[in-house]
Amino acid sequence: MIKDKTAFEPFSLEPIRLLSPEGEWIAPFELDLDEATLKGFYRDMVAARMLDEKFVILIRTGKTSFIAPHAGHEAAQVGIAHAMQRGHDWLFPYYRDMGLMVAMGVPMVEIFGQMLGNAADPAKGRQMPSHPGSKKLNIFTVCSAIASHIPPAAGAAISMKLRRTNQVAVCTFGDGATSEGDWHAGINFAAVQGAPAVFVCENNHYAISVDYAHQTSAHTIADKAHAYGIPGYRVDGLDVLASYYVMRHVIERSRAGAGAALVELEVYRYGPHSSADDDTRYRPKSEVDAARKRDPIARFRKFLEQRGLWDNVAENKLRTQIAHDLEAALQEAEAAGEAPAEWMFDDVLSSRPWHLEEQRKLVLDELR
Numbered sequence: 567m568i569k570d571k572t573a574f575e576p577f578s579l580e581p582i583r584l585l586s587p588e589g590e591w592i593a594p595f596e597l598d599l600d601e602a603t604l605k606g607f608y609r610d611m612v613a614a615r616m617l618d619e620k621f622v623i624l625i626r627t628g629k630t631s632f633i634a635p636h637a638g639h640e641a642a643q644v645g646i647a648h649a650m651q652r653g654h655d656w657l658f659p660y661y662r663d664m665g666l667m668v669a670m671g672v673p674m675v676e677i678f679g680q681m682l683g684n685a686a687d688p689a690k691g692r693q694m695p696s697h698p699g700s701k702k703l704n705i706f707t708v709c710s711a712i713a714s715h716i717p718p719a720a721g722a723a724i725s726m727k728l729r730r731t732n733q734v735a736v737c738t739f740g741d742g743a744t745s746e747g748d749w750h751a752g753i754n755f756a757a758v759q760g761a762p763a764v765f766v767c768e769n770n771h772y773a774i775s776v777d778y779a780h781q782t783s784a785h786t787i788a789d790k791a792h793a794y795g796i797p798g799y800r801v802d803g804l805d806v807l808a809s810y811y812v813m814r815h816v817i818e819r820s821r822a823g824a825g826a827a828l829v830e831l832e833v834y835r836y837g838p839h840s841s842a843d844d845d846t847r848y849r850p851k852s853e854v855d856a857a858r859k860r861d862p863i864a865r866f867r868k869f870l871e872q873r874g875l876w877d878n879v880a881e882n883k884l885r886t887q888i889a890h891d892l893e894a895a896l897q898e899a900e901a902a903g904e905a906p907a908e909w910m911f912d913d914v915l916s917s918r919p920w921h922l923e924e925q926r927k928l929v930l931d932e933l934r
């Protein structure tokens with residue numbers, strides 16, 4: 567039976583799930599994705615995981631100064647990216663979205679350049695590591711201040727509506743962000759204006775050391791959508807196909823003029839909040855171990871294997887290729903060298919005023 571995939575009901579009691587924990591397709595409709603697309607999802611998830619592991623090496627060897635581990639969020643992030651018209655729609659991400667950057671198609675050299683803050687960094691070394699963006703791909707640069715990117719995402723979506731660009735603004739954030747004033751103001755405004763904005767919570771149940779129950783009494787994040795008169799969808803974010811299909815439905819619904827929506831993707835973060843955090847202080851190791859048993863990559867691999875699309879040979883080949891590509895990209899980024907000091911005077915004002923021009927000359931003389 568083929569059922570209309572756009573029939574996802576908001577505010578479901580249980581999270582929307584299309585793959586069982588054993589990787590079986592349990593949706594009430596037929597899959598309409600070809601083999602290459604499914605394998606592409608898997609490749610992006612594995613690449614995201616291996617990138618996360620590489621970042622740990624970067625921080626331990628002193629090559630970068632800040633990481634925000636994303637392992638455990640891969641299915642959600644890959645689902646989000648593939649549901650977008652990448653390069654046409656706009657993405658307003660947050661700092662835990664490096665897997666999302668991979669799936670959006672940000673080149674690995676740029677990702678490493680951003681982590682090193684050197685001459686390979688499209689942001690010219692001015693951003694904090696793990697705060698990516700891409701002008702080419704319509705990815706807004708990350709801002710550390712939690713939820714401060716929600717109002718700009720709402721504003722961009724309103725502009726898209728007024729200018730009839732047929733674009734959608736997709737904005738991601740964590741569960742903690744939903745307790746911020748900016749979050750409410752931004753979502754309310756986008757909802758009132760009927761703007762094509764899709765707000766996506768990667769709910770890992772922690773805001774650093776503060777667990778879910780200590781930062782909101784809402785039963786689910788999706789429930790918060792009631793307050794703004796928009797639909798809220800609660801999804802198993804460890805299921806890449808549920809993440810993808812719900813995001814696709816919600817994005818296309820917004821593109822068609824139905825206004826804003828809120829999606830909650832339930833995930834788990836395996837690592838500490840960041841390289842500046844010791845998570846053993848606030849959660850038991852047994853909880854992390856239990857979450858790892860529900861791993862989103864292992865689950866999707868089971869699905870592919872059941873369909874005869876994957877085996878150990880393919881797995882080894884993929885991992886060898888990604889490891890090679892990551893190392894090559896890191897070396898290329900490192901070879902770019904330090905960001906030239908005079909870059910700090912670029913891009914600030916449309917033409918450089920005399921006093922900045924003087925300071926720039928002083929810097930260049932000093933470094934000569």
Ligand SMILES: Cc1ncc(C[n+]2csc(CCOP(=O)(O)OP(=O)(O)O)c2C)c(N)n1
Binds near residue numbers: 839
């Ligand atoms: C306005 C503001 N308050 C506090 C912080 C410090 N801070 C950084 S990350 C974070 C937790 C955010 O948690 P959540 O939104 O759930 O995202 P997660 O890190 O879990 O993915 C906090 C409180 C900040 N960056 N900005």
Ligand SMILES: [Mg+2]
Binds near residue numbers: 740768769771772774
């Ligand atoms: Mg969180």
